[in-house]
Amino acid sequence: MSMEKILDKERLSDWIAALAKSGMEVNAPALEDGVWTYKPVDGAVRMDHPNTKQPPKGFAFPQREVFFSFEQIKGEAPRLKQVLPESPQRVVFGVRPCDGRGAVRMDRVFGNQVDDPYYQARRKNVAYVGLACNTAPAPTCFCKSVGGSPVSTDGLDVLLTDLGDKYFAQAVTKTGEALMAAADKLFAKASPADKKSVGKVHADALAQPQRAVKDAEAAPAKLKAAFNSPLWEELARACIGCGICTFLCPTCHCFDINDEVTGSTPMKGSRVRTWDNCQFPDFTMHSSGHNPRENTAARLRQRVCHKFQYFHENFGMLQCTGCGRCVSECPVGIDIVAVVNKVAEHVG
Amino acid sequence: MSDNIYLPQLARIAHIKEEVAGERSIKTFRLEFVDGDGFEHQCGQCAMLSIFGRGESMISIASSPLIKEYKQFSIMRVGRVTSAFHDLQVGEVVGIRGPYGNGFPIDDWRGKNLIFIGGGCGLAPIWPVITTAVAQRANFKNITVFYGGRSPRDIMYRAELEKLRGSADVHLSVDKTEDGWNEFCGFVPSNVMDKAPPPDNAIAITCGPPIMIKFVIQNLQKLGFKDEQIYTTIENKMKCGVGKCGRCNVGKDYVCVSGPVYSWAQLKNLPQEY
Amino acid sequence: MINIQDIRDTARDMLAKGEVRAVIGWRAGSRGMPAEPAVITAPEQADELVWDPTCYHNLALHLVEDRKFLAHARKTSGAPIAIVAKGCDARAVVVLMQENYFKREDVYIIGVSCEGSGVLAEWKLARHLNGAVPTAAAFAGDEFTFATAAGEKRVPARDVMADRCLECRSPFPKEHNVALGEDKTGRDLAAPFAALARFETRSEGERWEFWQRQFERCIRCFACRSVCPMCYCEECVVDSINIAVAPDTTAEEKANRIRWIERSATRSENITYHMTRAMHLAGRCVDCGECERVCPVNIPLRLLNNKMEREARERFGYEPGASIGGPSLVASFRDDDPGDFIR
Numbered sequence: 001m002s003m004e005k006i007l008d009k010e011r012l013s014d015w016i017a018a019l020a021k022s023g024m025e026v027n028a029p030a031l032e033d034g035v036w037t038y039k040p041v042d043g044a045v046r047m048d049h050p051n052t053k054q055p056p057k058g059f060a061f062p063q064r065e066v067f068f069s070f071e072q073i074k075g076e077a078p079r080l081k082q083v084l085p086e087s088p089q090r091v092v093f094g095v096r097p098c099d100g101r102g103a104v105r106m107d108r109v110f111g112n113q114v115d116d117p118y119y120q121a122r123r124k125n126v127a128y129v130g131l132a133c134n135t136a137p138a139p140t141c142f143c144k145s146v147g148g149s150p151v152s153t154d155g156l157d158v159l160l161t162d163l164g165d166k167y168f169a170q171a172v173t174k175t176g177e178a179l180m181a182a183a184d185k186l187f188a189k190a191s192p193a194d195k196k197s198v199g200k201v202h203a204d205a206l207a208q209p210q211r212a213v214k215d216a217e218a219a220p221a222k223l224k225a226a227f228n229s230p231l232w233e234e235l236a237r238a239c240i241g242c243g244i245c246t247f248l249c250p251t252c253h254c255f256d257i258n259d260e261v262t263g264s265t266p267m268k269g270s271r272v273r274t275w276d277n278c279q280f281p282d283f284t285m286h287s288s289g290h291n292p293r294e295n296t297a298a299r300l301r302q303r304v305c306h307k308f309q310y311f312h313e314n315f316g317m318l319q320c321t322g323c324g325r326c327v328s329e330c331p332v333g334i335d336i337v338a339v340v341n342k343v344a345e346h347v348g
Numbered sequence: 349m350s351d352n353i354y355l356p357q358l359a360r361i362a363h364i365k366e367e368v369a370g371e372r373s374i375k376t377f378r379l380e381f382v383d384g385d386g387f388e389h390q391c392g393q394c395a396m397l398s399i400f401g402r403g404e405s406m407i408s409i410a411s412s413p414l415i416k417e418y419k420q421f422s423i424m425r426v427g428r429v430t431s432a433f434h435d436l437q438v439g440e441v442v443g444i445r446g447p448y449g450n451g452f453p454i455d456d457w458r459g460k461n462l463i464f465i466g467g468g469c470g471l472a473p474i475w476p477v478i479t480t481a482v483a484q485r486a487n488f489k490n491i492t493v494f495y496g497g498r499s500p501r502d503i504m505y506r507a508e509l510e511k512l513r514g515s516a517d518v519h520l521s522v523d524k525t526e527d528g529w530n531e532f533c534g535f536v537p538s539n540v541m542d543k544a545p546p547p548d549n550a551i552a553i554t555c556g557p558p559i560m561i562k563f564v565i566q567n568l569q570k571l572g573f574k575d576e577q578i579y580t581t582i583e584n585k586m587k588c589g590v591g592k593c594g595r596c597n598v599g600k601d602y603v604c605v606s607g608p609v610y611s612w613a614q615l616k617n618l619p620q621e622y
Numbered sequence: 623m624i625n626i627q628d629i630r631d632t633a634r635d636m637l638a639k640g641e642v643r644a645v646i647g648w649r650a651g652s653r654g655m656p657a658e659p660a661v662i663t664a665p666e667q668a669d670e671l672v673w674d675p676t677c678y679h680n681l682a683l684h685l686v687e688d689r690k691f692l693a694h695a696r697k698t699s700g701a702p703i704a705i706v707a708k709g710c711d712a713r714a715v716v717v718l719m720q721e722n723y724f725k726r727e728d729v730y731i732i733g734v735s736c737e738g739s740g741v742l743a744e745w746k747l748a749r750h751l752n753g754a755v756p757t758a759a760a761f762a763g764d765e766f767t768f769a770t771a772a773g774e775k776r777v778p779a780r781d782v783m784a785d786r787c788l789e790c791r792s793p794f795p796k797e798h799n800v801a802l803g804e805d806k807t808g809r810d811l812a813a814p815f816a817a818l819a820r821f822e823t824r825s826e827g828e829r830w831e832f833w834q835r836q837f838e839r840c841i842r843c844f845a846c847r848s849v850c851p852m853c854y855c856e857e858c859v860v861d862s863i864n865i866a867v868a869p870d871t872t873a874e875e876k877a878n879r880i881r882w883i884e885r886s887a888t889r890s891e892n893i894t895y896h897m898t899r900a901m902h903l904a905g906r907c908v909d910c911g912e913c914e915r916v917c918p919v920n921i922p923l924r925l926l927n928n929k930m931e932r933e934a935r936e937r938f939g940y941e942p943g944a945s946i947g948g949p950s951l952v953a954s955f956r957d958d959d960p961g962d963f964i965r
Contacts, residue, residue, distance in 0.1 A: 033839070034745065034920045053918060054841075063841060064886040067354045070400040077382060077441040078400045082355055113605070114590055117352050139653060139755050211653070227619050238659045240683065241864075243843035244918050254594035257354070257587045260884050261401045269401055271354070274885040275841070276593070281864045284585050284595060287427035287876065289867035290558070292584065292598075292621045302597075305619075310600040331849050331916040332679065333651040333658030371872065427876040 003171035003180060005187035006194055007160070012167065013043045018183040019091055027059070028093040038092055047094050047131055047162070050138055051323060055099045055250035056092050057106055060123040063275050067118065067257070071268040083270070087122045091157075091179060095128040098143045098323040100155030102250025103128060107155075108315050109253050118273070127175045130156035134205045140324030142337055145212035148321050150205040161198050168198045213340050216318060219308040222344040227301070231346050235339050236300035238332035243277040245303065245326035245334075251319045254278055278302050304339055353590050356398050356443030358382040362418055364438055367504040368497075373425050374469060374504055375434055376410070378418040382441060389413050390451025391476035392581055392609040396589045397421065397433070398443025405429040406586040406604070408473035409447065412480040419444070422472040422504060448589040449608050452477050452553065452579060461490040463545045465564050467536045467556025471495050471504055473581045473608070474555045482515045492545055496521035496536040500529050519543055537563035540571075547572040553579045558622075565612055575613035582608050582615070582622050598622045623762065624734055624803040626673050629706060632732055632800060634668035636704055642730050643699075646684045647706035648677045655756055656744065659684055671706070673734060675759045675766055678741035678784060680910040681705050682714035682851040689724055690854070704730040708741075710786075712795035713908040713943025714851045720950045721906075723854065733798030737761060738806030739779045740787025743915075747782045751775060780811065786911030786924060788812045797946050818928045837892040839919045842885075846913035846923055847899060852906045860898045861885070896926060904930035905951030908943045 007015065020026050020042040027038040028045035029052050036052045038059075065085065072078035110119035133141075133150035143149060153159045157176035161168040168190060171177040180187060213219065226232075246252040256276035261269035276283065279299050285291040293299050311319035320336065327335045359379035368374040379397075389395075389409050396404045411420035425434045436442070454477055464478050481488050493516050497503045500522055512518050521532035521539040532539045537560060545552075552573055554564045561580055568578050584596035584603045591602035599618040601607060610618075633645040649660035649670040656676035661684060662668060685705055692699055707715060712733055719726055739761045747756070747768075754775075756768040766782060768775045780788060787793075789812050794805040813819075824832065844861075847853045857865045860882050867876065882898070883891040907927040914923045934940045937960050940951045948954075 072400050077358055082352055109592055114353050116592055237661055240848040242845035242848035244845050247841050247843045256885055258885055259401050259403050267401045272886055286585050289869050313600040329918050331845055335652035338652035425873045427873055431873045431877040
C-alpha cells in the first residue's frame with residue numbers, strides 16, 4: 001500500500017527547502033525568457049505551469065556527456081581516463097505523467113541488455129515528483145489514446161494531485177517514500193474525504209476530451225503494412241529537417257559520439273556524446289555516400305515507425321507518450337497524431 | 349577490465365598489409381591487445397576501432413576465432429577515420445571495443461556443403477567463417493568459394509585464396525578482364541550461375557556491395573536455394589555498437605545487436621531500408 | 623480584403639491549364655489553425671488553400687526545397703512553380719533570384735498583401751484568448767476577429783501581430799505576377815529596427831552577458847537554419863550535417879570537410895554558430911522572423927540579423943529583397959563603398 005499523505009500548498013516550499021537543505025538539488029518549473037524550463041530552486045516554486053518546453057530527460061541524458069579523456073604522444077600508446085558524471089542527488093518537481101512515462105521508456109533503452117554507465121550514474125540519483133494534470137488538456141495533448149493518462153504514476157516517484165488548497169501526495173516508489181519521509185512533519189494523514197476528493201479529481205481529469213490516435217493498438221500492424229506507401233512523401237512534404245521534434249521528445253534518445261580535440265602536442269581531447277537526431281540528413285549516411293534514408297519521407301517514416309511500431313515490437317509498449325510537444329512545436333505543423341491516423345486510414 | 353561499454357581497450361598494430369591499392373585502397377591490419385584482457389569473438393562479429401582524436405569505425409573482425417594471438421581487420425579508405433588508419437604504422441596503438449553483433453551459426457552447419465560468395469571488400473566479413481570451416485575441415489562437406497573484384501588488382505586475400513584450393517573449390521572472377529587473367533570474367537552473381545552449385549544440404553553465405561547481394565540472392569533462389577539456406581551480413585552507419593544510439597536500425601532490429609548476420613528468411617521480413 | 627476564392631481560383635486555373643506544375647501555399651493545419659505550408663499539384667486541391675493570420679510561414683523556403691529536389695533528382699523544372707507570397711516572402715524570393723538560385727521565369731508569384739495586419743504571434747494570442755483555441759480568424763484592416771468556443775473575440779491587430787510585422791518595411795509584395803489585396807504601405811506602426819534600438823539601450827557589458835546566456839540555452843536543433851530560405855548551402859560551413867556525399871567524393875574530401883564547431887551545444891560552439899550565421903545572412907535577411915518564431919527556447923534571433931540589416935541600410939543604402947534589379951550586396955563592390963574600417 002503506497003504512502004498517501006496531504007500537504008498544504010503553503011508547505012510545498014518548506015518541503016523543497018528541507019530537501020535542498022539535505023543536500024539535494026531541487027528542480028522545478030520556472031518561466032524564463034518566455035519558456036517554461038526546469039531550474040534549480042531552494043524554496044518557492046510555481047506549479048501552475050503548462051508542461052515544460054523541454055522534457056526532464058536532460059537530467060539523466062544531457063545534451064553533452066564526456067565519456068573519457070585521451071592524451072596521446074605520436075607513436076606511443078594513448079592514455080585514457082574515464083570521466084563518469086558527478087551526479088548529485090536530484091529531485092524534479094512538477095513532472096507531468098506523460099513525461100514520467102517518457103522516463104520509463106528512456107530507462108528501457110539505456111538499461112537494455114547492457115547498462116549505459118553514464119545514464120545510470122545520473123538516473124539513479126534523479127527522482128521525479130509528478131503533478132497530475134487536473135485542468136483541461138492542452139490542444140495538443142493526446143496521452144489517453146497512447147496508453148497513458150493525466151493521472152498516471154508510471155515513472156514517477158511521487159504523484160501530487162492538486163485539491164485546491166492542498167496536495168494529495170502519493171508515494172509511488174521507495175524513493176518517493178523517502179522524499180516524503182524527509183519532511184515527514186509537513187505532511188498530514190490523508191482522510192477518507194481526501195481520498196474521495198482525489199478520486200473525483202482524477203475521474204474528472206480522465207473524462208476531459210483529448211485529441212486521439214484513433215487505434216494505437218492497431219498502429220504497429222498498420223505502419224508495417226504502409227512501409228512502402230507513397231503517402232509518406234505527401235506527409236513529409238513540408239518537413240524542413242530540423243531537430244525540434246526529436247530534441248523536445250521525452251522518449252527520443254538518439255545520440256552521436258565524437259572526439260573533441262583540445263590540444264595537438266601532445267594530442268589530447270575527449271570522446272563526447274551529444275544528442276543526435278534521425279531527422280538530420282546525414283544521420284544514417286554511410287561514408288560511401290549511400291544513405292538508407294535519403295529523403296524527409298523516409299526519415300519521417302522512421303520516427304513515426306520507431307514510436308508506434310518498432311519500439312512496440314521490441315519492448316511491448318508504444319514509445320510515444322502523447323505529450324504533444326512535437327505537434328505544437330513543429331515549425332510546419334507536421335502532426336504525429338494526424339500522420340498515424342492518416343496512415344491507418346490509408347491501409348484500411 | 350571495465351564495465352564501461354564505451355571505453356575501448358588498447359591494441360597495437362602488429363602487421364599491416366596493403367591488399368588493394370588505388371583510390372579506395374584496402375589495408376589489412378593485425379591488432380594485438382596491449383593489456384592482455386582482450387576478448388573472444390564469433391565469426392561474423394565486429395569491433396569498434398578507435399583513432400583517438402579522429403573517431404571510431406565499426407569493422408568486421410576478419411580473423412577466425414581460433415586465432416588467439418591477433419585480430420585481423422581489412423579496412424577500406426573511405427573517409428575521416430579510415431584515412432587516419434591508412435596513415436598508421438606498425439607499432440602504433442589504437443582503441444578497440446567489442447565484440448558486437450551476432451555470429452554466423454557455424455555449429456548448425458556441420459555436415460553441410462558451404463558455399464561462400466564474396467565481392468569487393470565483402471570477403472573480409474565472411475573470411476572468419478571460411479577459415480574456421482577450413483581449419484575444422486572434417487566437420488563440413490564441400491566448401492566452395494566464389495569471389496570477385498573489379499579487376500585482378502582489386503582481389504583481396506589473393507595469396508590466402510590460392511592456399512585454400514586444396515581444401516575448397518575456389519572460383520575467382522573479375523568484372524573487367526586483363527592480360528594474364530584466365531578465370532571467369534563477369535560479375536560474381538553470373539559466376540555463381542555459371543558454376544551452378546546445387547542447393548542440396550547446402551548453406552550459401554554472401555557478402556559484398558548491396559547490388560551484388562541482391563543479384564546473388566536472386567540467382568541462388570533460381571538455383572533452388574530456400575530463404576533459410578541463404579545467409580548474409582549487412583552494414584549500417586554505427587556509433588555506439590550496443591543498440592542505444594538509435595542509428596543503425598533496420599526496422600525494429602539494431603544491426604549492431606541483432607545483426608549484422610541474417611538469413612534471407614529473417615532479413616526479407618524487415619523493412620528493406622539498409 | 624482578400625477573398626480566399628481569388629487565391630483558389632488562380633491556383634486552380636493555372637494548374638488546370640498546365641501553366642504551373644505546382645502551387646506552394648497554405649492549407650488548414652491538422653487542428654484547423656494554425657495553417658501549414660502546402661504544395662499542391664492537382665487543380666482539385668486548390669480548394670484546400672487558405673489565407674488567415676496564421677499564414678506566417680515564409681514559403682520561399684519551399685521554393686528552395688523544390689529546387690534542391692530537382693537538382694538531386696537531376697530533373698529539369700519544366701513549367702514554372704507558383705508561390706503564394708506575402709510581402710516578406712516576396713522579398714525572400716527576390717533575394718534568391720538575385721543570387722541566381724533560380725530564374726525569374728521559373729517562379730510565378732501570386733502576391734498576397736496582409737494589408738497591414740501582419741500575421742499572428744501565437745504566444746501573444748494565447749494571452750488575449752486566455753488559452754481558448756481559435757477555430758477561425760479573419761483580417762479586417764486594423765483588427766483580427768477570432769471565433770472561439772466561447773464566442774467571437776475582436777483584438778486590435780497590433781496587440782497580437784508578430785513583432786517583426788510591427789516593424790515591417792513593406793507589407794505589399796512588390797515583386798509579383800499577380801497581386802491580391804491592397805497596398806497598405808505607410809501605415810502607422812513602429813519604425814524599422816525599433817526592437818533593436820530598445821535592446822541597444824543596454825550597456826555593451828549587459829548585452830554580452832545577455833547573449834552568452836541566450837547561447838547557453840541553445841540546443842542546436844538547427845530549426846533557425848532549416849527554416850531560413852537563405853540558408854540553402856548544401857554544406858553548411860559551420861556544421862556540415864547536410865554534407866552531400868556522392869560515390870565519387872574522395873576520402874580526402876570527406877576527411878577534410880570543414881567543421882568549424884563541435885556537435886556539443888556549449889556556449890562557445892553556439893556563439894560561433896549563431897554569429898557565423900548572422901554574418902552569412904548580412905545583406906540577405908528580409909526579417910521574415912521565422913528563425914525567431916521557430917526557436918524552441920525563444921532566443922531573440924531577429925536582433926542579430928536586424929543588426930546586420932541596419933548596417934546594410936546605413937552604410938550601403940541597401941535593403942535585401944526590395945527590388946529585383948541589381949546585384950546582391952555581398953556580391954558587388956562600388957568605388958564609393960565606405961572604407962572607414964581601413965585605418
